[in-house]
Amino acid sequence: MHSLDERCLRYLAEAVGCGSVRAAADKLNVNASAVSRQLAQMEVQLATPLIERHSRGVRATPAGALLLDYHRRQASDREDILAKLAALKGLRRGHIGVVLGEGFIGDLMSGLLQGFWARHPALTMTLDLAATNDVVRRVVEDEAHLGLVYNPPPEPRLRTHLAMPHPIRVLVREDHPLASHRGPVRLADLAGHRLGTMHPATGIRQIIAAAEQAEGARLEPALTTGSIGVLKQFVASGTGVTLLPAFCAAPEMAAGILVALPLADPGLNAVEARIVTRLGRQLPPAAAALLQHLARGMAGTLTGTSSGGGMAGAGEAGRGDRAGSP
Structure with a gap:
């Protein structure tokens, strides 16, 4: 089996991500001909085209898409193992990437995240807002550890950790x-x-x-x-x-x-809010701790046992919902 050069994989990822070889070269601060040459050599080695050119730049072929998925998984696995090694000294460091719909923000900031940071004050976090399909894509492609998403489309690469009815x-x-x-x-x-x-x-x-x-x-x-x-x-x-x-x-x-x-x-009335991760991904300790905290806090609203804030439960119990569940 041919070996896969990490530099070539990075060149492929940047070319597809930037939309052109020249834009990738500019981002990587290398000569465009060097990027083209490395990609061509990898295509010869693997005996299959990896990118195809069109009027707006380049895109991955099916073979190129497989390599990009492999490259993303390698990068996320590297990040996760480094975080786990650091966690052997205790959960005192780590960064968590979360992508979510806008509707979740007010509830997170009003309760759940305060409780999490009270327990783990040294951890850092990125919260990115995205539409439903983009939340799914970014979780599947390991651009974020966790996703909070409303009524996502069927996606076999997603694992749902908590699904709550939210009509x-x-x-x-x-x-x-x-x-x-x-x-x-x-x-x-x-x-x-x-x-x-x-x-x-x-x-x-x-x-x-x-x-x-x-x-x-x-x-x-x-x-x-x-x-x-x-x-x-x-x-x-x-x-x-x-x-x-x-x-x-x-x-x-x-x-x-x-x-x-x-x-x-x-x-x-048959729609749900979900906490999702990529199926098969082993989360680093910081992200795993946040996942557990969110799932516990959000599930607690269904039984009235939540003490750290959280989304309104299945019937949106509270002073603002006069009609309750239909």
Whole structure:
């Protein structure tokens, strides 16, 4: 079997990641011809093309994609073993990469992370916001240790550590006319109310679109945005209503500003928030400790035993959800 040169693998990863050999060479501070020559030699050695050129640059062939996956796993395994060696002296150092949807931020910062840092003050962390598909991609490609994701698509390379039901709700201000609505709300009931929604490409909006089709309703949003924060301000200001999982607005609901109303469509009630990692990845001790802390804290909300904050439970229990689970 041919040996795989680490430098060549890095050249391949940068060429594909940057989109061109020249951009990769600039990033690596080497001559572009040297990158091209090394890639060509590896293709000859392995007797298969690794990149293909197109009008916008280069992309990996199926063989190149296999090598890139191998390279990413090697890098993550190297990082993980170094972290484990350091942990033999105690969990006093380590960095954790987390990628998550915007809706998780308020809840994490208001409780769960404070409890984690109280136990492990020397650990550092990167929190990156991303859309659902990008959260999945970055976890699968080992760009992050953990992912917090809402209703992810099927992905055999993901391992789910905790799945919590978090149905989509109608969020309204406490004094809004819909706040006194009895029973689950139908999408058709939103007609005549100014509506704000996420962009059509987002997972939340796609779930809502399927419910529109099933119910035979057609929503006409007055506001479309990629920001959950914008939608919450839209509702809190009294400008309109929105459709979001209630945990996205847990602080506003706890403060009595917003109310979450259940929806009638079954498809809007069968969605979940998940903690995920790449299947087969052995997490370094710092990331494993955070995973355990998050899973314990978030699962505790289902039984009412959580003491460190966490997402609202399956029925979004709290002062802001007047209707409870449908």
